[in-house]
Amino acid sequence: MPEPSDPLSERLAAAPGLPTLLAEARATWLARAERAVEAPAATGAAAEHDVDAAREKAPAGRGGEPSVRARPSTPRWRAFEDAFPTFYQFTNRPRG
Amino acid sequence: MSHDRTVSGALSPRRPVVWHGMRGIASVPSYVIMQPTTLCNLDCAYCYLPFRAADRKMPVAVASAVADTVNRWAAGTERFSVVWHAGEPLAAGRAHLGALMAPFRGVEHHIQTNATLIDDAWCDFFIEHDVRIGVSIDGDAARTASRVDRAGRPAYDKIQKGIETLRRRAIPFAALCVVSAPTAGLGTELYAFFRDLGCHALGVNVEEQEGVNARSNAFDANDVRGFWAELTAAWRADPAIELREIEWALWFASNAIDGTADDLLPRRIDPIPTIAHDGSVVLLSPELAGFRDGRYGDFASGNVTEASLDQLVDRATDRPDGWIAEYLSGVEECRRSCAYFGFCGGAHAANRYFEQGSFAGTETNHCRNSKIRLIEGVLDYARAQ
Numbered sequence: 001m002p003e004p005s006d007p008l009s010e011r012l013a014a015a016p017g018l019p020t021l022l023a024e025a026r027a028t029w030l031a032r033a034e035r036a037v038e039a040p041a042a043t044g045a046a047a048e049h050d051v052d053a054a055r056e057k058a059p060a061g062r063g064g065e066p067s068v069r070a071r072p073s074t075p076r077w078r079a080f081e082d083a084f085p086t087f088y089q090f091t092n093r094p095r096g
Numbered sequence: 097m098s099h100d101r102t103v104s105g106a107l108s109p110r111r112p113v114v115w116h117g118m119r120g121i122a123s124v125p126s127y128v129i130m131q132p133t134t135l136c137n138l139d140c141a142y143c144y145l146p147f148r149a150a151d152r153k154m155p156v157a158v159a160s161a162v163a164d165t166v167n168r169w170a171a172g173t174e175r176f177s178v179v180w181h182a183g184e185p186l187a188a189g190r191a192h193l194g195a196l197m198a199p200f201r202g203v204e205h206h207i208q209t210n211a212t213l214i215d216d217a218w219c220d221f222f223i224e225h226d227v228r229i230g231v232s233i234d235g236d237a238a239r240t241a242s243r244v245d246r247a248g249r250p251a252y253d254k255i256q257k258g259i260e261t262l263r264r265r266a267i268p269f270a271a272l273c274v275v276s277a278p279t280a281g282l283g284t285e286l287y288a289f290f291r292d293l294g295c296h297a298l299g300v301n302v303e304e305q306e307g308v309n310a311r312s313n314a315f316d317a318n319d320v321r322g323f324w325a326e327l328t329a330a331w332r333a334d335p336a337i338e339l340r341e342i343e344w345a346l347w348f349a350s351n352a353i354d355g356t357a358d359d360l361l362p363r364r365i366d367p368i369p370t371i372a373h374d375g376s377v378v379l380l381s382p383e384l385a386g387f388r389d390g391r392y393g394d395f396a397s398g399n400v401t402e403a404s405l406d407q408l409v410d411r412a413t414d415r416p417d418g419w420i421a422e423y424l425s426g427v428e429e430c431r432r433s434c435a436y437f438g439f440c441g442g443a444h445a446a447n448r449y450f451e452q453g454s455f456a457g458t459e460t461n462h463c464r465n466s467k468i469r470l471i472e473g474v475l476d477y478a479r480a481q
Contacts, residue, residue, distance in 0.1 A: 008435045008471070009352045017481030018349060021332065025346045028335040 115431055117361020118441045120424070121379075121413040124169050127177035127206075128162065128405075129370040129382045130154070132188040132196050138210050138251050141242040142274060144307025145182065146386045149246070153188055156195050158375040158400060163199035165405035170202040179206045182370065182382055186213040190221050197225055204228060208272065210243065211258030212251055219265040229269040230299075231259060234276075235289050242276060263294045271295040276303045276311075278319045278465075283326030290337060297338035300327070302465040306383045306450035313451075313461045320465050324473025325480075341466070345474045348439045361441045365427070367409050375401045377408050380423065383446035392419040392449075423448070423455035430458050440467040 012018060135151040170176035178200055185193060185207050197205060208230040222229060234240040237252040245251055262269050271290055275282065290298045302320065305313045331339045351357040370382035376396040378385040384395040398408040416424055427442035440463060447462040448455045
């Protein structure tokens with residue numbers, strides 16, 4: 001299995017099984033966020049931010065950078081920074 | 097591996113795109129890493145920390161000096177994290193750790209722990225200080241065999257006892273797992289283990305060659321891709337826990353297809369100040385703290401007992417020199433040469449240094465294992481469906 005050399009996004013767009021996998025992932029993130037809103041005690045402070053996302057507020061970006069306003073279609077997912085603030089040096093909160 | 101110089105990507109597969117994130121270093125971080133003690137009660141085979149057998153505690157005055165700046169930063173943002181790490185934080189003791197936390201206002205405290213010291217009293221502490229917990233464990237007893245005490249005895253039972261205490265007290269926790277040898281079957285096994293463990297989130301770190309850990313991390317490409325593909329399948333079948341790497345790859349893929357991937361990286365690199373026990377500040381890579389090199393010195397940007405933390409960060413980010421300037425040139429070379437830059441943001445500083453001996457290089461084994469083969473493994477899985 002050689003390392004592919006063609007540009008990444010072309011291959012992402014062409015991967016036949018990926019749209020279905022991504023649709024399932026979005027549904028998972030949405031359901032997770034809705035559960036967090038319903039039961040904030042079980043998930044700690046994450047719920048507060050999911051509520052914010054659900055209200056389509058613009059969450060402040062980390063690192064002092066302004067973040068882009070969340071889109072209505074953005075999955076309300078629970079940010080990893082609740083569990084892994086050091087992850088990859090940046091937030092994965094929804095950005096539009 | 098060769099890549100197009102201008103990455104054809106997010107906005108249109110046929111239109112060259114320059115990734116706009118990670119240009120220069122931000123003057124305000126999103127978190128700081130604090131080393132309350134150099135001591136760890138364990139002696140894990142792959143640990144990168146050079147002074148983990150010595151108990152050098154951070155004075156409260158150092159934490160107060162850090163808090164002087166951090167409290168102002170935190171007041172200006174929605175979230176700011178103080179991560180207690182780099183040594184076993186609980187080895188500092190509750191009284192001392194509490195005294196170190198006391199000067200901070202408006203921050204989220206995180207502790208990354210080996211869990212072996214967790215008892216009810218520590219759980220009371222976590223609740224009182226609203227601490228978010230990350231536990232380090234690598235799977236079942238056999239998979240966690242690299243985590244041993246100073247006598248070489250397995251720490252697994254003590255780790256599990258600590259985790260059981262967290263569960264009994266209904267304290268949520270994330271798990272960090274180090275994978276030392278990605279092989280077929282491991283992804284499925286690990287996901288089942290962590291699903292049953294009770295963690296709400298899982299991060300998977302393929303072992304890195306850094307610090308005092310000189311073990312090679314040059315793994316077979318197919319093994320690593322197969323490992324990530326297997327984890328993708330396991331998560332898809334039962335997405336009960338947040339699986340950090342796989343979900344991040346899917347999030348990137350979703351944005352790439354939507355044409356919004358260029359928005360994902362932060363506009364500037366987070367300076368990630370690590371404050372060592374003695375107040376010295378190392379930016380960008382906590383793994384560099386405590387090391388010295390003939391070319392780069394001790395990697396420190398100063399000491400909070402001599403200048404304020406924001407002054408130290410400003411000085412290093414406004415006029416980067418030495419290894420930081422070299423690292424920034426390396427990031428630009430990653431941007432120019434690597435098709436995965438939009439997903440990765442550039443090879444991490446410590447991985448460049450400990451694998452390649454400089455900060456100017458680009459693709460590291462860590463890049464291959466944890467970025468390139470990660471997204472390729474997810475793609476392999478998707479294509480096979």
